[in-house]
Amino acid sequence: MAQLITKKDSQTILDSFDMFLFDLSGVVWSGNKMHPGAVELIQKLQKMGKKVLVATNNSSETQINIQEKLAKKEMNFDIEDIYCSTNATIDYLKKINYQDKIFVLGQKGITEELEKNGFNFITAQEVEQQNLSLEDVDLDDEIGCVIIGTDQNLNYYQIGLTCLYLAFPSKKGPRLYIAPNADRVYPVGDRTIPGPGTFIAACQTTTRRYPTIVAKPDPFIFQLIQKRFPDILPHRVCIVGDQFDTDILFAQNSGIRSLCVLTGLTSESMILENVKSGSIVPDFYCEDLTCLL
Amino acid sequence: MTTKLNLDFISSLIEKTKTFLFDCDGVLWLGKHQIDGALETIAMLQKMEKRLFFISNNALSRRMYCEKMRERGFDVSVEQMISSGFTASQYFKQNKIDNILCLSGPGVPEELKNQGISFRRAEEFVNQPFDINKIEIDPKIQAVLLAKADYYTYYDIAVISLYLSNPKVLFFATNNDPTFPIGSRFIPGCGSMVSAVEFATQRKATILGKPQIHGFTQLKQRHPEIQKEETLMIGDRLDTDIQFGNSCGIQTICLLSGVTSEEEIIQCKNPELIPTYYTETIKDFLDEKN
Numbered sequence: 001m002a003q004l005i006t007k008k009d010s011q012t013i014l015d016s017f018d019m020f021l022f023d024l025s026g027v028v029w030s031g032n033k034m035h036p037g038a039v040e041l042i043q044k045l046q047k048m049g050k051k052v053l054v055a056t057n058n059s060s061e062t063q064i065n066i067q068e069k070l071a072k073k074e075m076n077f078d079i080e081d082i083y084c085s086t087n088a089t090i091d092y093l094k095k096i097n098y099q100d101k102i103f104v105l106g107q108k109g110i111t112e113e114l115e116k117n118g119f120n121f122i123t124a125q126e127v128e129q130q131n132l133s134l135e136d137v138d139l140d141d142e143i144g145c146v147i148i149g150t151d152q153n154l155n156y157y158q159i160g161l162t163c164l165y166l167a168f169p170s171k172k173g174p175r176l177y178i179a180p181n182a183d184r185v186y187p188v189g190d191r192t193i194p195g196p197g198t199f200i201a202a203c204q205t206t207t208r209r210y211p212t213i214v215a216k217p218d219p220f221i222f223q224l225i226q227k228r229f230p231d232i233l234p235h236r237v238c239i240v241g242d243q244f245d246t247d248i249l250f251a252q253n254s255g256i257r258s259l260c261v262l263t264g265l266t267s268e269s270m271i272l273e274n275v276k277s278g279s280i281v282p283d284f285y286c287e288d289l290t291c292l293l
Numbered sequence: 294m295t296t297k298l299n300l301d302f303i304s305s306l307i308e309k310t311k312t313f314l315f316d317c318d319g320v321l322w323l324g325k326h327q328i329d330g331a332l333e334t335i336a337m338l339q340k341m342e343k344r345l346f347f348i349s350n351n352a353l354s355r356r357m358y359c360e361k362m363r364e365r366g367f368d369v370s371v372e373q374m375i376s377s378g379f380t381a382s383q384y385f386k387q388n389k390i391d392n393i394l395c396l397s398g399p400g401v402p403e404e405l406k407n408q409g410i411s412f413r414r415a416e417e418f419v420n421q422p423f424d425i426n427k428i429e430i431d432p433k434i435q436a437v438l439l440a441k442a443d444y445y446t447y448y449d450i451a452v453i454s455l456y457l458s459n460p461k462v463l464f465f466a467t468n469n470d471p472t473f474p475i476g477s478r479f480i481p482g483c484g485s486m487v488s489a490v491e492f493a494t495q496r497k498a499t500i501l502g503k504p505q506i507h508g509f510t511q512l513k514q515r516h517p518e519i520q521k522e523e524t525l526m527i528g529d530r531l532d533t534d535i536q537f538g539n540s541c542g543i544q545t546i547c548l549l550s551g552v553t554s555e556e557e558i559i560q561c562k563n564p565e566l567i568p569t570y571y572t573e574t575i576k577d578f579l580d581e582k583n
Contacts, residue, residue: 031426135475152423155446160480168478185493189426191458193451194493201492205471206481 002271002281005259010292013284017257019051019229019237021083023216024066025058026242026264027289031188034073035263037289042075044293051232052081053225055239057215057246059085059180059196060109060150083224085180085215086113089147091224092178092214093119101142103175105162105199106149110180124158125151134160139168145176148203148211150196159202166207179211183246187264216241217249222256240289241282242266244274248282260285295558298546298572304580306570311523312344312516314375314509314538318351319529319551320575322365324476328550330576332366337579339368344519346512348375348526350468350502350533352440352483354403355379375512376400377467377502381438382408383511384501390463392433394456396449396486397440401467412438419448428455436463439490439498441473441483450489457494464494468502470533474552504536509543527575529553531566539565550574 005013022028028038045052054077056066063082070077086109094117102121104111114121120142127137134157146165151158165175183195204210214220226232237256241247242264251258260266260282274281286292298306315321321331338345347369349358355374362369378397382404385393393412395401405412411433418428437456442449456462470482487498501507513519524543528534529551538545547553547568561567 134480135478152447156442156444156481156486159485163481163485164478184495185454191425191455193425194447194454194489198450198489198493202481202485202489205488206479206485 001283002275003284004268005284005286005291007291007293013238013259013292014045014048014050017050017236017238019053019225019232020045021053021055021225021237021239021256023239023241023243023247023264024054024056026187027240027261028075029073030264033189035261035288037291037293039073039075041289041292046076051229052077054082054084055216055221055250056082056084057181057183058109058150058186059089059106059215060152061086062109062112063087065109080228083221084109086110086149088214088221088224089178089180090114090117090119092212092220093117093145098145098176100144101140102145102147103140103143103162103165104147104149105154105158106147106151107153110147110149121147124161125153127161128155128157134164137161137164139164139170141170141172143175144170144172145178146211148177148179148196148200150180152193154199159199163203163206166203166209177209177211179213181215181246182211182213183243185265187242192265216246217253219250219253222250222254238283244270244280248280251282252280258282258284261289262286263288295547295561295567296570297555298570298577300577303572303578306525307338307341307343307578309523310343310525312346312519312525313338314346314348314524314526314543316503316526316528316530316534317347317349317362318474320527320548321367323551324474327365328575330574330579334575334578335367335369344516345369346373346375348503348508348537350377350470350483351400352376352378352397352467353400354407356403357400375508376404377508378404378440380508380511381440381465381467381501382410384465384507385410385436385438387511390436392435393438394431394434394436394453394462395438395440396442396445396453397438397467398442401438401440415449415452416446418452419446423448423451425451425455428452430456430459434462436465438465438467439483439487440467442486445486450486450493453490454493457490457496464490464496464498466498466500468533469498469500503533504540506537506541509537509541531557531561531568535568536565539567544569547571548574 105124182197184197185192234255358374359371378401386408396415466487469484471484472479473482526538526545535545545568
């Protein structure tokens with residue numbers, strides 16, 4: 001547990017796994033900043049015939065956006081090999097056979113996918129344009145589900161509206177509450193910006209409700225992967241990530257193994273502290289991905 | 294243990310009490326609707342020459358709050374108002390914190406200005422297109438203050454969180470109320486925004502309004518004649534008004550005209566939240582003889 005990996009371990013590690021899942025933020029890049037060794041490692045693993053997939057939590061992007069961004073940096077992926085929280089949310093809605101109208105706090109990413117898949121939805125921003133106060137705005141009884149996503153355009157009114165939909169049931173009963181992901185922050189360059197977890201916390205204080213999370217750390221995405229690759233052995237799958245409460249917890253929940261890279265939100269001292277206290281730790285960790293080249 | 298007030302006892306309680314602290318929403322009015330007997334009760338207490346103060350977690354300035362009350366027909370003055378924005382500003386002055394970054398409505402800046410405290414607003418740092426890495430931190434800022442804002446954006450939260458990533462920058466909020474009642478609904482209170490920032494930064498805010506006692510401590514400094522034993526706090530919320538009064542060491546009355554039910558009071562196990570007394574509404578204070 002929490003074994004530090006250096007160059008001398010690289011062959012052993014690579015031989016131990018048939019499939020690698022890559023988180024992007026904090027592992028491959030942080031905003032415009034590229035992390036050392038990531039591109040080369042992905043290319044190397046693909047050449048070696050390993051199955052390389054992307055598993056990212058960002059819900060403001062679609063598979064196509066992500067594929068394009070990766071290709072621009074010389075990493076080539078088929079669309080189906082990119083698992084992002086927006087597409088996983090669609091898979092989840094289909095799995096529970098959800099047919100009614102949806103209220104979305106969010107834009108881009110999630111709304112594009114909802115549209116593409118024929119879901120009936122309205123966004124908080126659209127309702128805001130009706131210019132009605134939170135006291136007077138009508139709550140649409142057709143809405144049976146609230147999705148809270150990433151949205152840099154959100155504001156107090158939209159959060160207030162989301163809380164109204166969560167706190168006051170429709171005639172059919174309380175509305176479903178789903179979030180593609182609940183990341184606390186996203187690393188951008190050397191700083192961080194608030195993730196959707198921040199606004200989930202805001203709504204939780206007011207309504208006492210917490211959503212069903214579709215992406216990491218929920219194992220739903222690994223269940224989708226296993227359906228596609230029924231012969232894969234979980235202990236021969238490794239997630240390459242940078243956060244305890246998404247990537248590493250996802251590994252534990254899915255029964256796969258984890259490599260934590262120190263180029264994102266987690267430091268070595270955080271890992272060592274967790275070892276001491278018996279809290280969650282990755283199977284392996286490394287300074288950066290050049291150690292596996 | 295709490296006691297339901299009977300009307301005879303109320304008269305003698307009023308007799309002994311020299312200073313009354315009133316919460317307003319849920320006590321004197323409920324949203325737009327004035328509570329029956331509120332105006333008469335305040336007028337009666339003023340005639341009896343009692344000291345009256347109105348203590349609210351609202352982040353309006355004292356001047357704005359006084360105007361609101363006068364519009365409703367209460368004959369009050371600015372000095373009788375204790376708003377959380379005023380309490381925060383006094384706290385900063387006394388603790389020599391004189392450069393603040395605030396995310397609030399207009400009431401807080403007015404109070405900060407009155408105390409001569411320099412401040413900047415989170416929105417001043419929001420660049421377009423938004424780029425967190427290009428924001429220049431003002432090194433003079435010593436503390437962040439959150440108060441209920443009728444309008445805040447994702448970017449404001451990002452800026453506030455950025456400043457708080459420096460552990461030397463102090464973290465304050467006027468109050469932590471999770472909801473704010475409007476009509477038959479409720480909307481996020483300041484506590485909602487506080488939770489968002491606490492989660493993003495993994496830091497805890499120091500709350501300056503109720504249930505913290507700063508408002509009362511400052512009041513006694515302005516009015517040294519006020520004695521705890523002769524002071525009464527009247528409110529409608531256990532975890533702000535009543536906890537505040539209990540923490541100040543003064544007797545508390547919880548009214549059932551606001552957010553709290555009789556059942557909640559009776560079932561309450563937390564001694565910090567149990568009111569000394571409770572009764573239906575402020576109208577119960579009116580002696581039929583008056």
